[in-house]
Amino acid sequence: MRVFFDRELDTVATFWRIYRKDGAALAFASHDRNLYFHGMCHLAAPGMIPAAIRLTSEIAHDSAEVQGALNHDSIREAELAAGLFDDAAIEIGAVDWISLDHHVLYTGRIGRIADDNSQFSAELRSTKSLLERDLVPRTSPTCRAEFCGRGCGLSASRFTRSGVLAAIDLEGNRVQFTELNGEAFIDGRLRFQNGPQTGVSFGIVDAADGWLVIDRPLVAGTSSGTHAELREGCDHTIATCGERFGNAKNFRGEPFLPGNDLLSRYGQP
Template structure:
């Protein structure tokens, strides 16, 4: 009978610096300052690696446990974009090892007490669209280096406790500071404290209510429900329109769209119609 001393070991590093190590060997392995444990319920499917710009892909499958990757952390997005490295290692001499995969966690799904995570190779970023799109609406993101708006300004950001909430998607406030209706539409809601700390959602609707109340509706429900009294932050939204940039933010000098660009109908219209 032929035996092998090769095992697989992989480490995950979250964006907050937490590092976990896993191995399919039946004992602990230690190298690079990381302890790779066999009792954390993680396994990887066969790795597919391509040449050139082909996307490497695989999956990590594991059990949700309090000692390693928890459902709460997954739902809070704390593992989004975690950096992953996978080695083949001789468990009798861990100095004899080979790095076979380096990338990050992609889409994560969960069911029946387990999770499944897509592994994305380093070439994944090269498939992102490059260059600038010429479009009437702004290409910048509110508050980024192109936009230059300071989102910490009192007129653009509001911190307050959670009041009445429905399904983690509808937030009702009996009283609300004097912001115009729809001020936070297209903005973001971030949870700052409690079990759901770190979660955020895009705001779909911002509706004023009689008596000074407010209804904030998210596009999708938060993965974990904030409790009444937990602190949230609302950030003003931008609809990417030049008029909004000028009147709402007073920032038209940094507008990154092309509001005078002719529409598609103009391009296909007969020449006589173009000149009136």
């Protein structure tokens, strides 16, 4: 196995691979020419600066930072804003640009992507971050279960509809489907089955005048006739669970448990 940085001058570059959830894969190297290895062409990205990679044997998740990795010409601003890189799998490692011996140093996923008006930066989460999840349920007045997910008990297929995009408003982040009751899909989910944002999940935040308002931008190229899957929404209150879905027996919350403001409340006649 190639040992890196074991000499005063070394022919080593950093490489970075991104595997998006829509199936697209991109690879880059902090070198002045493209490098082909591991069955992929790693595009030259000399502006990519490896800052720090921290690997430990502890439970705390490892950390990594690479500046400039999201500023390559092949990564479009609209795609970042549209969420195509959200939760993408990543690999970061070192490669000898002469022999092409390489080793992956860090694996994880892309978390929150921020824009500071000069460049995009991404939060990187290692696989060990899954160990930091709080598995103990906490009390809450609303239901903690995901709608049609584990603990809810309702069938996802019962509340999922297929639709064809009839109209689109790119500036207002709005879409329109025919023969669908938009009110039922507030707090629901939309996922396109074809087009440039295939597989990306959109939250539906509002519905008015036949339009559905989604929580992230649409990229150019999404057009009328695009097929989509829509799932109804739930506001996770006991009233909605019981009256609309008849599922109060599976409600995963404590709507009548006194909260921290109990002592400061005014008496009621």
